[in-house]
Amino acid sequence: MSFVNINHGLHNEPRGESAPPRILVDLLEKADVRFNGNRPWDIQVYDKALYKCILTQGSLGFGEAYMQGYWECHALDQLFTRLMAAEIDEQIAGWFKLRMLIEWIRRYLFNPQSIKRAFQVGERHYDIGNDVFAAMLDSSMSYSCGYWESADNLEQAQRDKLDLICRKLQLQVGERLLDIGCGWGGLMQYAAENYGVSAVGVTVSKAQQRLARERCKNLPVMVELKDYRRMTGSFDKVVSVGMFEHVGDKNYRTYFNKVKRLLVDNGLFLLQTIGQQKTVKSLDPWMDKYIFPNGKLPSAREIARSIEAIFLIEDWHNFGVDYDRTLMAWWQNFDRAWPELQKRYDERFYRMWKYYLHSCAGLFRSRQGQLWQLVMNKWQYEGVYRSVR
Numbered sequence: 141m142s143f144v145n146i147n148h149g150l151h152n153e154p155r156g157e158s159a160p161p162r163i164l165v166d167l168l169e170k171a172d173v174r175f176n177g178n179r180p181w182d183i184q185v186y187d188k189a190l191y192k193c194i195l196t197q198g199s200l201g202f203g204e205a206y207m208q209g210y211w212e213c214h215a216l217d218q219l220f221t222r223l224m225a226a227e228i229d230e231q232i233a234g235w236f237k238l239r240m241l242i243e244w245i246r247r248y249l250f251n252p253q254s255i256k257r258a259f260q261v262g263e264r265h266y267d268i269g270n271d272v273f274a275a276m277l278d279s280s281m282s283y284s285c286g287y288w289e290s291a292d293n294l295e296q297a298q299r300d301k302l303d304l305i306c307r308k309l310q311l312q313v314g315e316r317l318l319d320i321g322c323g324w325g326g327l328m329q330y331a332a333e334n335y336g337v338s339a340v341g342v343t344v345s346k347a348q349q350r351l352a353r354e355r356c357k358n359l360p361v362m363v364e365l366k367d368y369r370r371m372t373g374s375f376d377k378v379v380s381v382g383m384f385e386h387v388g389d390k391n392y393r394t395y396f397n398k399v400k401r402l403l404v405d406n407g408l409f410l411l412q413t414i415g416q417q418k419t420v421k422s423l424d425p426w427m428d429k430y431i432f433p434n435g436k437l438p439s440a441r442e443i444a445r446s447i448e449a450i451f452l453i454e455d456w457h458n459f460g461v462d463y464d465r466t467l468m469a470w471w472q473n474f475d476r477a478w479p480e481l482q483k484r485y486d487e488r489f490y491r492m493w494k495y496y497l498h499s500c501a502g503l504f505r506s507r508q509g510q511l512w513q514l515v516m517n518k519w520q521y522e523g524v525y526r527s528v529r
Contacts, residue, residue: 158188161195171226173219180215181222187211198232203426203499207491216494217468220502229424252434253388258367259344260433261386266323266345269484272493273324275477276470280326281351284382284412285463285511289529294469297462302330305379308455308515308528309408311335315376318342318402320368321383325352325361332359340373342366344386369398377410378403384413388436389421392446400450405520409451414463415440415510431496443514451516454525460510467501 160175168174174182187210193201205211213219223229251257277283278298286297287304305327311317313336319328322341325348331337338360343349344367352363368383378399387395399409419439422428428435447453474481474497478490503509517525 158191160185161191164191164194167228167231170231171222171228173222181213181218183219184212184214185210194232198425199229200425200429202232203430203495206495207488209491216498217464217501217505220499221505222502224502224506224508251388251390253386253391253436255367255369257434258386261435262343262345262348264433265431266343267347270324270347270351271484272474272481275481276474280330281324282326282381283323285414285459286466286469287459288462288465289459294466294473297466297469298326299330302327303334304528305381305410305412305513306331306335308513309377309379309410311337311377313337316340316374318371318373318375318378320371320378320380320399321386322348322352322363323382324348325355325363327379327381328352328361328363329356329359332356332361337377340364340375342368342371369394371398371402373402374404375402376404376407378407379410379412381410381412382414384411385432385435385437388434389438389442389446392438392442393450396447396450400518403518405518406522407517408454408521408525409516411512411514411516413438413443413512413514415443415460415512417508417510427496427499430492437509440512443512447516452519452521453514453516455513455515455527457513457527457529458510459513460504460507463504463509463511464501467497467504471497471501 165175168183175185176182187205187208190205190210193205193210197204273281273283278286278295280298280302282298282301285301286294287301288297289300291297291300309317311331315337317328317331317337317339319339319341322328322343325341328339328341332339339362341352341361341363343352343363343365346365349363349365356363380399384395403409414437416437416439419441420437423432423435423437444453471494474493482490500509504511515525515527
């Protein structure tokens with residue numbers, strides 16, 4: 141889709157000749173980014189209202205201004221890589237100390253990821269429409285980082301990731317697998333078909349549950365609409381892929397203790413999660429409002445502290461560099477499918493989704509974001525675990 145087409149119906153002519161505020165020019169200079177520059181990663185201003193959006197609302201205003209068509213960039217992924225590598229988002233956040241204090245107090249006093257609020261992310265993100273995800277993802281509908289070690293396309297990268305998980309869990313015929321945050325059932329389907337296990341999956345998304353049940357209807361797989369804290373039973377292996385980002389630091393110990401109770405003494409638990417290179421208490425305001433409400437990315441310190449005296453870590457595998465490639469493959473699929481999707485979604489949605497995928501690609505390309513797979517077990521685990529790659 142051409143640069144002109146993506147702005148169809150929005151501002152695509154500069155409005156006014158107002159120069160950008162010096163404070164913003166100086167800030168962007170730290171990332172070697174310019175307003176109305178001639179490089180692919182420079183910001184092209186279509187409405188001077190952009191400056192007020194940034195100065196009054198920070199990163200939230202920057203993202204909303206993009207959704208409104210106030211600015212464009214030929215290479216959004218390159219722009220975000222530069223902004224994040226230079227930690228521009230943190231510097232902007234520093235301008236809003238009172239707002240940050242209020243947000244910190246809110247999260248300190250309340251539990252944004254309580255059982256009562258757990259289904260909000262399902263309703264506001266995962267339930268937007270299975271057609272969007274089916275168009276964007278691979279055939280297994282894996283909505284998490286692919287494993288590109290030996291793959292040259294998204295389909296193979298996701299299949300390799302699913303098989304890597306099964307091998308790390310040492311799945312055996314007849315075992316019972318629990319998938320916490322099972323999505324559209326791709327991992328359970330793969331494990332049942334290729335490793336002979338039975339599986340139970342839990343999700344907070346009604347749309348995911350419906351499709352996962354349909355995909356796995358002829359397999360020994362159950363899909364429940366339930367918060368993980370409500371789960372009961374006993375399982376040989378437990379897996380959670382791309383769900384821990386919705387747990388929240390107030391619930392980390394609760395989460396790991398719940399998994400421990402569900403796992404047999406000689407079982408294995410694999411956790412795949414996005415991680416941050418340092419501890420922060422909340423998600424980016426734009427991402428929290430429009431994509432993943434109540435989200436929280438863990439740091440390595442938070443995970444290690446939360447599993448103390450609960451689990452042993454047998455393996456900690458980081459392949460965060462693969463998420464950049466995964467996200468850009470998703471974007472290409474989504475963009476290619478847009479002529480059909482735009483019959484049901486508007487241009488604002490298109491720009492929101494584009495901003496989401498490219499900003500996330502920048503997070504991982506700048507190494508601010510990581511992708512971790514941890515294999516854990518209880519103290520009672522018998523035998524010696526050998527890491528799988």
